[in-house]
Amino acid sequence: MENLRKSTEKVMPVYEPSYTYNEGIEHGILCKFEPGTRTLPKGFQLAPRFLPLPVDIVFEKDVAVTLRDGVKIYVDVFRPANSENVPAIVVWSPYGKSGGSAPKTTNLFSMLGLNNGMLSGLAKFEGPDPAYWCAKGYAVCNPDPRGIANSEGDSHLIGKQEAKDCCDLIEWLAVQKWCNSKVAMSGTSYLAFSQWFTAAEQPPHLAAINPWEGLSDAYRDLSKRGGMPDLHFTTRLQVNHVGKGKREDVYAEALRYPLANNDLWEDKIAAFDKITVPAYVVASYSNTLHTAGTFRAWRRMASQEKWLRIHNTQEWPDYYEEVNKEDLLRFFDHYLKGINNGWEKTPHVRYSLHDFEGGDRINLPADQFPPKEVTYQKFYLDGRSRSLIPEAPTNEVPVAYDTETEEGLASFGIRFDKETILVGYPKAHLWVEVKSSDDMDLFFLVQKLDKYGSHLQQFVIPNQGAMMQDLSERGASVLRYKGSNGRLRVSARHLDKELSTDEVPAHTFDRVEKLQPGEIVEIEIDLFPLGMIFYPGEQLRFIISSRNDLGAIMPGTPGYVPENKGQHIIYTGGSHPSYLQLPVMSKMPA
Secondary structure, eight states: OEEOSSOOSOOOOOEEEOBOOOOSGGGOTTOSOOOEEEEEOTTOOSSTTSOOOSSOEEEEEEEEEEOTTSOEEEEEEEEESSSOOEEEEEOOOSSOTTGGGSHHHHHHHHHHTOOGGGSOSOSOTTSOOHHHHHHTTOEEEEEEOTTSTTOOSOBOSSSHHHHHHHHHHHHHHHTSTTEEEEEEEEEETHHHHHHHHHHHTOOTTEEEEEEESOOSBIIIIIIOGGGOOOOHHHHHHHTTOBSSSEEEOHHHHHHHOOSSOSHHHHTTBOOGGGOOSOEEEEEESOOTTTHHHHHHHHHHOOOSSEEEEEESSOHHHHHHOHHHHHHHHHHHHHHHSOOOSSGGGSOSEEEEEBOSSSOOEEEEEESSSSOTTEEEEEEEEETTTTEEESSOOSSOOOEEEETTSSOOEEEEEEEOSSOEEEEEOOEEEEEEEEESSSOOEEEEEEEEEOTTSOEEOEEOSSOOSHHHHHHHHSSOTTSEEOOEEEEEEGGGOOBOTTTOOSSSOOBOOOEEOOOOTTOOEEEEEEOOOEEEEEOTTOEEEEEEESSOTTOOSSTTSOOOOOOOOSEEEEEOSTTOOOEEEEEEESSOOO
8 A cells, every 4th residue: 555645745836838828819809908998888799799788887907906926917897887886796717807708708608509699798708797797786807817818927726826816806906996895706617616715815805705616626626536637627727828927737736746645736625614705606416527516615614604506507507597697696785785685584505406307496495405304325236136225135246347348337226116306415335346457447327217217318508409419428528417426546445534424425535555356445435416306117227337438528628538457346235235325305395
């Protein structure tokens, strides 16, 4: 065993020259460096495809903001064209402050079936639209962070440096003459990721956050999920680091420092216990990039005033849907304008249930997640019948598959004789062995099958056409929900005793424990939280596979190819009673 929990190795971040930045249309219509202030009149359209502005908006472009170490970054500020003091919303990401009108954004939205006309083109990619928020009495600040575009310095990929820089921007905004001293953050994906870290720094004028699906641990959620070096999306993410200086190369860091036992990776885990600001968190069960990180942050953040809404689509259509913008407006009005609008009476949890057949249930209220009506039940793997049963089989029956054949998997199922609702955190507890190798990359999927045994799936975007069918058949897993998934490299199985619970196991990823010939090891795997309805006669299938059957998370990104060799053996019954633990709702709340 290689035990490196307390590494003495000197860890140094890796930097490479940034990708070249130019002022071409690929960075958006307004990417040219033009400091100054102008008023965009009501009815203004950035381009014919975009939404006309509903109100006059003051546009302060390329405003220099000096950070605590003297580095200057440049921001765009959009605010209502009146003398009223208003709160500000910060939109922090490396994607370019004019990126909302870039072809890569508009083409992506068109491909997904989203109407670009729902936005003004002034919104940063994945961020709040100034057209809406200025009309509601808010300013929106789109920064180019350190090292991005014309901003000075070297760029970083999440961590305390970015968090401190964002804190400096928040405090700068709070004292502007047009600001009421209240600042919030909002946005999806990276724009949510950055909020966990900034809030943990506790800037005095940060009044509320709105993380709308985002990672919270760059090691476990981005680069080394399950202990596997799945780095393709990390590489894709870094392409956005365009500027004049250097960029942090997290891909190279993951190869150089494969374990999580050092300061570099610790810096990229949000300090959840220091997040105390009011928070409106939005999550889904289906986002193979963001689900685990969003729920982890929700569980562990220290905020006493926190709300969770779990939707049933994909983050972008959900973020820009009118009813959801109005819901967020109520939250921000309450905390940034002091309006007594009854927000505090909003259920602290609103969750959804997928039925995959057009009957999803959404906005179900609860005091907690999972709801208090949920109990955790063990379903034991029976290798003889390939079923999931309530009692551990008496006889031990191993199930084996060859990782180098097309089959390379084993599954177990159960048919429900009455309506059954699962909502919460599933986990797998297994006994496994490998032959002709010393390690195993294991992939897990909880599927819903109809009463005829067909796998039910669900698109979470508007486009369900033939091209989207092709793209998401073996990849683009954030766009097509196929069930609750998990993964684990067995040599990374060591559990974190401080963070693990009976419902959600957590791994330290600080050591490598290779398997010895003939060794049977016990593992626990956290699967993505789920909300599923099973009607009478429908089935649940639990798959253990040697392949990454879901493929890549996004179109155009390669999927992770595991390093499996030899034969995998899953033990069931007897002295090795493997099981799947499921969150079963005893009854729907009244």
